[in-house]
Amino acid sequence: MSVFTEREQIIETVNKLFIYTDHRYWEKLQNEVFSKFVHLDMTSMGGEVRELLSNEICENWSQGFQEIDVVNHLAGNYLVTIKENKAEVFAYATATHYKKNAKRGNTRDFVGSYDFNLVKNHEGWRIDKMKYNLRYALGNLQLK
Known part of the structure; x- marks a missing residue:
C-alpha cells in the first residue's frame, strides 16, 4: 500500500x-x-459570499443539477501551499453541463479557476473555503 504525501492528499480532496x-x-x-461549515464565494457567477453547512451546499447543488443530464468537471495546474494543518490550493477548472433535451444547444461550459482553503483534522484534509473565479462561459447558458 502506498502512502500519499500531504500534497497528494490535498489534491485528492480537491479532485473528490x-x-x-x-x-x-x-x-x-x-x-x-x-x-462542517464552508465559506463559499460564487460572486463571479452572480452569487453571494456565504457561510454554509456542507449539507446546505449539497442540497443547493442537487436542486440546481436536477434538470441537467451530465455534469463534467476537469481541473488541474494545482498550486499548493501547506502550513501545518492548513493549506491553500489554486486550480484551473472547467465545467461542462449537458442537457439532452435542450433546444438551443445541449451544452454550456464554464472556464475559470478556484481558490481553496483546506484544514486537516482527524479525518484528513477538508475544504473549508472555496472561491470560484469565472473567466468566461460558452454555449447555451440557460440550457433551454
Missing part, C-alpha cells in the same frame, strides 16, 4: 470535490470533502 459533484455523491461530499 469535482468527481463526487459530477456523480452527485452528496453524502460522500459531506463526509470526505467538506468541513
